[in-house]
Amino acid sequence: MKNLIILSVIILLSHNLFSQKSERIGIIDMEYILSQMDEYKLANEQLDEKMSNWKDEIELRSKYILKLKDSLDLEKPLLTKELIEDRLSEIEFEQKSLKNYTEKRFGVNGDWVVQELLLIKPIQDQVLNVVQKIAKQRKFDKIFDQSADAIVLYSEKKYDISELVLSSLLRDKKISELNLEFDDDKLNSEKEEKKKLLEEKKAEKEKDFKSRRELILKQREEKRKAYQKKRDSLLNSRKKQKN
Template sequence: MKKNILTLVLLLTVSIITAQKNQRIAYIDMDFILQNIPQYIEAQNALNDKVAKWRANLDKEARAIEVLKTDLSNEKAILTQDIIEEREEDILVKQEALRKLESLYFGTNGDMFMLRKTLIQPIQDQVYNAVQTIASRKKYDFVFDKSGELIMLYSNKKHDISPLVVKLINIDQKKQAKYDKLAERKKLLDKESVSEEAKERAAKKEALKQKKLTEREKKLKQIEEKRQARLKAREEKRRLLKEKKDALRKAKEAAKKKQEEDAKKKGDDASDQKTN
């Protein structure tokens, strides 16, 4: 009640000041704006799904602890004191772990806070920037949030700039989407260009490799041809030498045979002379 009275006093004070100074006032309905931004709905749904999973996990752990408590209560009469104390300590440890897990999920700087900051804060910043732009263009002196803590007891629809905010955000998002599309297209073109350059470099590299292989094969061929030529020359030299040796041997044999024939002929002649 006290808060409402203070709010009323603040509104009346602002109204008096603006009336006296001819200042311009506008207001927005943050709920209306956010509900007309598809990205916000998607982000909020994603956040809600994650929160639901976290709460389900916490509920599961809590139920498991309750089962432990119930089992201990039912079996306490047949358990030794050491076992009772051990199981009570185990329950306390699990309860502490559950509190830490809850703090990790929903604490001041927990997962929900960080996820909300990641998903929703950028959209809220867009709304704030859009309000600033519109207020600057239309020269408003005050812009209130109808759905905020400052309660409006009366508002004239003509001062509601919420549709303008939504329109400006949509325009900015379309521009951003167009820019992102162009950036993605440029990225693809750059990638294709890089790919073509890479292919060209690879082709040049392969051509150079083939050239080197061809030159190497050519050199090897030349070396082999020289080796074959040397072998052929060596074989020819050996053939000529063999032919020369064979000719000498045949000449010696022929000379020896002739000597023998000559000696035999002399012997025969000498024998004929003696007979005569």
């Protein structure tokens, strides 16, 4: 009985050792793979361009608010209480508008998150699909990403399959391009249509901004004229009282 137990333990240990030895491990560097992909570079450029435009808009609005504040500080001694309150209300409105815009663009669930998902995640998913395909074909048990949170302190070069993943992506891309070779006219037409839509949206945005700006300037001019009228009336009254 004792010998049987010892034999069972030896068999169990041997099985575990065999399982450990047979496990196949692979390593990839996701950051390196993505950096070599033209699609990823283009997506990053598009995202950077959008974020740059949003930052420019924020800067423009911030400067406008600062200008309103400076103007109020300079003219405050000459303004009536009512006009001062109007100016303060306008500044408060612009500040709230700026805060909402900043939150909408760069908040936790802002447009930059949505754009990142739309532009970059599909490319990451494409890489992951190729990794899974290679894992099944080459019978890998585990594949770690050394550029992510996985703790990989050291690995031999032979375990790194990043170049293999890149080669597979390139091959899939060439096949895809070959399949689309006879559909160039349709693709070009879609590109032109997309470009036209983008230009229309850009023009509409510029028109909206211009209209909004003109409205603000018009309101400010009306307030200035009203103030000037009151001021002239006040000065005339004082002159009459002196005479």
